[in-house]
Amino acid sequence: MNDHVPGEMRATRALTPRARHPLEDAGLNLRPSSRKASSALLESAGEEATTSGTATLPDPVFSCRDVNVSYGTKLAVRNVRLDIGRKEVLAMIGPSGCGKSTFLRCLNRMNDTIPGARVSGQILLDGRDIHDRELDPVTLRARVGMVFQKPNPFPKSIYENVAYGPRSHGLGKGPAALDEIVFTSLQRAGLWDEVKDRLHGPGTGLSGGQQQRLCIARTIAVQPDVILMDEPCSALDPVATARVEDLIDQLRQNYAIVIVTHSMQQAARVSQRTAYFHLGNLVEVGATPRIFTNPRNRLTEDYITGRFG
Numbered sequence: 001m002n003d004h005v006p007g008e009m010r011a012t013r014a015l016t017p018r019a020r021h022p023l024e025d026a027g028l029n030l031r032p033s034s035r036k037a038s039s040a041l042l043e044s045a046g047e048e049a050t051t052s053g054t055a056t057l058p059d060p061v062f063s064c065r066d067v068n069v070s071y072g073t074k075l076a077v078r079n080v081r082l083d084i085g086r087k088e089v090l091a092m093i094g095p096s097g098c099g100k101s102t103f104l105r106c107l108n109r110m111n112d113t114i115p116g117a118r119v120s121g122q123i124l125l126d127g128r129d130i131h132d133r134e135l136d137p138v139t140l141r142a143r144v145g146m147v148f149q150k151p152n153p154f155p156k157s158i159y160e161n162v163a164y165g166p167r168s169h170g171l172g173k174g175p176a177a178l179d180e181i182v183f184t185s186l187q188r189a190g191l192w193d194e195v196k197d198r199l200h201g202p203g204t205g206l207s208g209g210q211q212q213r214l215c216i217a218r219t220i221a222v223q224p225d226v227i228l229m230d231e232p233c234s235a236l237d238p239v240a241t242a243r244v245e246d247l248i249d250q251l252r253q254n255y256a257i258v259i260v261t262h263s264m265q266q267a268a269r270v271s272q273r274t275a276y277f278h279l280g281n282l283v284e285v286g287a288t289p290r291i292f293t294n295p296r297n298r299l300t301e302d303y304i305t306g307r308f309g
């Protein structure tokens, strides 16, 4: 599944509970660490905190600099500097409340819809500032689609759930072209075989896992560049989770994917890069196998070994 993850870690894909900590299998040294947490990070949640690892990439799809987000007077995301690569899955991990969802929502300007939220800094999508006045947020959200924790199909048919976006964005002119988009999107989302005989039945009549794949089909129907996923499997059972994870792995051939997850095993299975957030700071980012086997910052190590969070 993930080309770079050690074989032992891939083996943790099993759906049955296991006793050993997966990171032990992955070769992580769980003895007390000599690594230092940045003192700024530890003492004050770090106004000038720097990120360990490689935050920038050549030719990224997203380039984020000095991104801050506050809700009223509370700073929820601090000075984040991060590039997101093409055709890669970036996992965002960290304790609850550390700003993962808030940062994710910056990428398609969903924070604009939250009263009191204020975003500053520069976010370039393919070199273009997403806060440019000329850029319509609705168009941006078609290019940067989002899949939420709880599957949220429209109260419409399966067909209409997928057709709605392309139709309203002027894609798929004519019934045959629209059919083609709907069928292809359902195929790519791995749902076609299960729904092809009930396309005009309600989307809400599907199982939770099928609904989540329907939401993914709806997202890819408008031909996005990037797909954001905020804990997309946390409402799903292990079998449905495994199907969505397989799908994420296939989708990365065509899209950049940013996934927030509480499951470190999931991050290890599906992502090529992992970003660790702590109290609104991006503490560390790097290749997923490196983050899980050789974290540079002690805060990252404490979290992935279960000592914190």
Ligand SMILES: Nc1ncnc2c1ncn2[C@@H]1O[C@H](COP(=O)(O)OP(=O)(O)O)[C@@H](O)[C@H]1O
Pocket (backbone or CB within 6 Å): 071, 076, 094, 095, 096, 097, 098, 099, 100, 101, 102, 103, 114, 116
């Ligand atoms: N709509 C909101 N209004 C006010 N504060 C918020 C809102 N959403 C999130 N926060 C606060 O911002 C911080 C980061 O939250 P969030 O991004 O949801 O964290 P995570 O997704 O990592 O759990 C938390 O302290 C949270 O309470």
Ligand SMILES: [Mg+2]
Pocket (backbone or CB within 6 Å): 100, 101, 102, 230, 260
């Ligand atoms: Mg969240």
